[in-house]
Amino acid sequence: MERSSAHRTPGDPVAGMALPVYIVCGGTGGHLAPGIATAQRLIRAGISVELVVSEKEVDSRLLESYPDLNYRRVKGAPFRLSPKGLFLFVLHNTRSFISGFQYLRKNPPAMILAFGGFISVSYVIAAWLLKVPIVLHEANRVVGRSIRFLSGMADTVFLPDGVSLAGIEARRIRRLGMPLREEVKHVSKETIRREMDIPHHAKVLVVVGGSQGAKALNDWVEETHKSLASDGIWIILVTGPGKNQMPELKVLQSDMGVDVEIRTFAFHRSLHELFSCADVVLSRAGAGTVAELVCCLAPSILVPFPYAADDHQLANAQDLERRGGCIVIDQKNSSNLYREVLDLIFNDWLLGRMRQNLRRLNHGDAAENLTKQLIESYYPGHLRATAVENSTEAKEAVNG
Template identity: 40%
Template sequence: MNKILIACGGTGGHLSPGIAVAEVLQARKHDCLLLISEKQVDSRLVEKYGHLNFLTAPGRAFTGGLLQRVKFIGSLLSSFLFARKLLRDEAPELVLLFGGYLSLGLGLAARLSGVPVAMHEANCVPGRSTRLLKHVASRVYLPDGVRLRGVPPGIVRYYGYPVRDEIKHILKADAARKLKIKVASKLLVIIGGSQGAKSLNDWVTQNFAQLARKGISVYCVTGLGNSSSGTIHEIGHDGSEVTATMVPFSDQMGDVISAADLVISRAGAGSIAEIIRCRAPAILIPYPYAADDHQHANARMHEQHGAGMVLDHDRLDTLADEVNELIFNDALLAKFKLNMERLDRFNSSERIASDLESLCEDYVLARTQPEPEDKV
């Protein structure tokens, strides 16, 4: 049995793959401790994982003006000291980082303590903490086709994004039943990543009457901070009722995505991986202010694979037309699904877990090996 510390909080896109890998490691009898942030989205997302061990760690994001950045330096120091103590108390065989500010303190402290560091980058443009920590890592997991300058190719693995085991492709009708919704003719699902996307929520309220006339029901996950929740009722062209369901958060994302005839989503790596797993054709609308525009790169990759479409945020005025055209185009939707099936070849969590086990083994072996005697 190995002890593994996993820094994965701060946003759903880091936390979900941390949970996915931890569940596999725990099933293989390893002991995992997952570091999460104080954010509401972290505590809400982990609620259903009572069988895993979570610890809230200090830290703040590197954003904002000069004062915010000075505060970031202070918080980096406290997160480093917190990590030093944690490493002493827990004595792990390995540290696994999923990016974001929680990774920085733990990555640096692990390096100083001689504990091996493995790092997962989810995005097609590597994030700031991956770029800062690349020299301390013994292993770097990158998305297919992504290079990270200055990292020896021998330590890179292309194992994909670990999707939680519960996120599965199920029949649309079964998914709708599990969500307790009635679908008119088609279902359009809107997801805005773990924080929600206000402009997509507003687009739903502004366009639902028009969608309903075509028999398109809507299920929209609005995000925890966004107030819009409840059900909007409209009458379809045949006189039947069509509804738009707005929920602030879902802990059934596999059902939500599987239920869709078409998904509209931001282009977070986590959402894209789950969309692929659930074989849901999607229009991706990258969040235009994401760091280094990484959501555009993620979305373009998805489109290049023939798995969906990309629409720029500043073309939201054309979204209703795009939806009307695509959601009834069975031939194109089938093509997207087929390409997603091709993309979803491996179980990323299992592959990463096996690789981590071998890194732990190497570390234990190196620790127990006697020092070479001085030659006389």
């Protein structure tokens, strides 16, 4: 679907500084977190931003940490083939489209940035009809259904290196990784373990199932935590909202008579701290999780969600495994998981080699890069104003 020539061009005065960026990014942590990351950089650059998120609990929990961000909630439902699922998809997304169209017509933005997911569809279609510039971002190694469907309406589609999208001219595709929030950084193991009161010499396994948790991984921890503790392995488990079956703290003893802790959280806002603390991370393989593992130099065993759309988690995991940053286990082979954890967590040479590989995969700040490209394309006047301001400050400093 080609864009009409009546759409605003990046240099059009109507796309000036007074107009905000709307970032459509809710539904899962993998969609919301890069939206927050980009919003942080845009706001720091002086650009007004409003997030469009879902009404799901995962969005509410994550946004609690960002009270200064403007956002609006919209109803939506993912596509399902069952009669009930299809009915809810049509109902909620039609309502979202109508409200979105009315809102965009009354409060036009400079552009729409969408990170995929079910709520992107209604807002992007509304923006396209209103001739609002559209930018899409896909972080997974397989392009999602919503991005594939909406790509013909977009000025630009950001994709990871090596990922293709049929039917889109090369001039509209740009390469970019996963934007990470400003606070997501690698923390030295010594520092974070001191803050978390975990012995520096302890072996620590962190288990997470993505923003919504993973029952299979939670069950595995419940079944094996006593054996792992006997081997002296501390466990930090993030179950996901409403999926916590373990006590928040359980203290056991290893075969050597040393106290070992199993700590359980329903939700954790600073997974980067847990990843930095870990010797090994056991996790699903969403794009956001993989990007944070790379950033935090955390060796991992990835168990892709077997029912993910287009098997994108498997593609994410296999890409990281090819680069030497993880081990991939099929959920059907979870009976081998205990042995894989032991083999990796006590192999310091292999852990060190994996951290070296992960360090080579850190390619700068994707959120900063994305923000720079958005400002260059849709806020050229902002760049000129910033250049003048910087030049004036420099002259004042020289003249003292």
